[in-house]
Amino acid sequence: MRPSTIPNNKKIARPLIILFWLGVWGGVSLLINREIYLPSPIRTLRAFIELSTTAEFWSSIAMTFIRVAIGFLVSCLAGVILGILCGLNRFLYDAFNPLAITIKSTPVMSVIIIALIWFQSGQVPIFVCFLMCFPVIWTNVVQGVKQVDKRLLQMAKVYKVDRWHILKGIYIPSLTPYLMAGIITSLGFGWKVTVAAEVLSSPKYSIGGHLYNAKVYLESPELFAWTSVVIVLSFAFEYLFKRIAANMTNHSH
Amino acid sequence: MIRLKNIYKAYDDLVVLKDFNIDFEDEKITALLGPSGCGKTTLLNIIAGLEAYQSGTIEGLADKTFSYIFQEDRLLPWATVEGNIRFVLETRYDEETIRTILNKYIEMVGLEDYRTYYPNQLSGGMKQRVAIARAFAYPSDILLMDEAFKGLDMELKIGLIQSFLALWKKDRRRVIMVTHDINEAMDIAHDIYILGGRPLEIKEKRAGKNK
Numbered sequence: 064m065r066p067s068t069i070p071n072n073k074k075i076a077r078p079l080i081i082l083f084w085l086g087v088w089g090g091v092s093l094l095i096n097r098e099i100y101l102p103s104p105i106r107t108l109r110a111f112i113e114l115s116t117t118a119e120f121w122s123s124i125a126m127t128f129i130r131v132a133i134g135f136l137v138s139c140l141a142g143v144i145l146g147i148l149c150g151l152n153r154f155l156y157d158a159f160n161p162l163a164i165t166i167k168s169t170p171v172m173s174v175i176i177i178a179l180i181w182f183q184s185g186q187v188p189i190f191v192c193f194l195m196c197f198p199v200i201w202t203n204v205v206q207g208v209k210q211v212d213k214r215l216l217q218m219a220k221v222y223k224v225d226r227w228h229i230l231k232g233i234y235i236p237s238l239t240p241y242l243m244a245g246i247i248t249s250l251g252f253g254w255k256v257t258v259a260a261e262v263l264s265s266p267k268y269s270i271g272g273h274l275y276n277a278k279v280y281l282e283s284p285e286l287f288a289w290t291s292v293v294i295v296l297s298f299a300f301e302y303l304f305k306r307i308a309a310n311m312t313n314h315s316h
Numbered sequence: 317m318i319r320l321k322n323i324y325k326a327y328d329d330l331v332v333l334k335d336f337n338i339d340f341e342d343e344k345i346t347a348l349l350g351p352s353g354c355g356k357t358t359l360l361n362i363i364a365g366l367e368a369y370q371s372g373t374i375e376g377l378a379d380k381t382f383s384y385i386f387q388e389d390r391l392l393p394w395a396t397v398e399g400n401i402r403f404v405l406e407t408r409y410d411e412e413t414i415r416t417i418l419n420k421y422i423e424m425v426g427l428e429d430y431r432t433y434y435p436n437q438l439s440g441g442m443k444q445r446v447a448i449a450r451a452f453a454y455p456s457d458i459l460l461m462d463e464a465f466k467g468l469d470m471e472l473k474i475g476l477i478q479s480f481l482a483l484w485k486k487d488r489r490r491v492i493m494v495t496h497d498i499n500e501a502m503d504i505a506h507d508i509y510i511l512g513g514r515p516l517e518i519k520e521k522r523a524g525k526n527k
Contacts, residue, residue, distance in 0.1 A: 214386070214388065214390055215390060215392065217366055217390075218384065218386065218390040219403075219404075220366065221364055221365075221366065221382050221383070221384040221460075222382075222383070222384075222403075222404040222450075222454055223381065223407065224403065224404060224406070224407050225407045228403065228406050228407050232392060232395070232403045232406075233392065236392070236394040236395075237394075
């Protein structure tokens with residue numbers, strides 16, 4: 064097979080694969096035949112369409128989106144700044160590393176419960192998202208800084224380039240691929256933990272709050288519809304950032 | 317005049333330089349010729365301030381600025397031809413001056429059509445040309461070169477040496493170059509120091525063909 068035909072095949076194959084799994088889902092739900100355990104894809108789609116006509120649906124998505132965005136942006140900002148500082152300074156790295164490892168190994172549920180004690184319901188998901196994404200981004204940025212080509216730094220030293228331009232011209236571009244990898248990993252993660260935190264903190268408008276209500280009232284089709292919303296949004300973001308990452312690192316290899 | 321007096325440099329037990337003395341005259345190209353691994357690069361890095369030495373004195377380097385053409389091109393892979401030269405100018409010049417300098421030197425090395433190309437889109441010879449343009453574009457008092465033409469094929473090397481000399485004639489500055497190639501040293505340099513031994517010593521001083 065010529066390589067040029069592969070992308071074409073892939074384009075045809077992907078919808079077929081998705082269709083196949085939707086078929087499996089439909090088949091299993093037919094077999095079980097109890098909506099409460101496993102609603103069919105069609106029933107889920109209907110629930111989704113019903114939901115999408117309500118203003119509540121869109122404000123909930125918007126609010127959850129805003130929480131993910133804030134938590135995520137703050138963790139990016141903190142991760143990049145602290146990551147660069149810790150990458151450059153051994154002492155700072157040694158000081159911060161145990162903290163990052165501790166956060167990474169803390170169960171998400173513990174973080175959520177602690178956050179529930181500390182914050183108001185709307186802020187809990189933001190804090191949880193930040194705390195879960197931050198160590199991933201921090202670790203990647205530190206690694207990126209440490210991988211900087213020493214020979215380029217030597218060149219900049221001879222030419223007496225100042226710190227700011229070294230940061231902008233050497234450090235930032237060489238850690239960008241690492242940062243992007245960290246962003247993509249933590250973004251999917253960020254969605255999941257934010258929604259999980261919303262389930263427990265139940266802010267007024269939130270996807271997680273609706274998941275919780277759907278569970279309480281045993282509305283499985285709604286539960287599945289809301290879950291697919293999270294999955295689709297998470298996929299969409301990952302795709303978007305992968306495109307951005309591909310553009311940004313185009314020329315570095 | 318740059319004068320190195322009684323320089324001593326050792327890596328642990330390995331003494332590279334001991335009681336080493338050498339003079340470099342103004343506006344001349346001096347070649348340091350010697351076998352690979354004899355300590356020539358160390359000497360160059362000491363002059364550039366990239367490596368420390370344990371004792372001795374260096375005169376005539378106060379407030380001097382350096383350009384350095386390394387053995388590898390050392391270009392920023394994520395910056396264009398322009399961006400790479402701009403990188404060493406940004407700290408000291410305003411945008412207008414940078415533009416003027418960029419235009420002048422990119423033209424001098426014949427890369428006008430490649431301004432927006434990235435290093436991975438250029439051949440090895442072109443990349444080294446960018447490194448040469450960067451070295452001249454930077455307002456240095458002393459230009460250091462470490463095997464700058466190594467690993468290029470003969471034709472390319474001759475072409476690059478010619479463009480280097482053409483640039484130097486228009487923009488004369490003191491050059492200290494390190495090489496293990498006697499022909500290269502003869503073609504480019506005014507003075508040639510033949511170095512060897514451990515610790516490093518000057519075996520012979522000769523005049524090059526460049527008059």
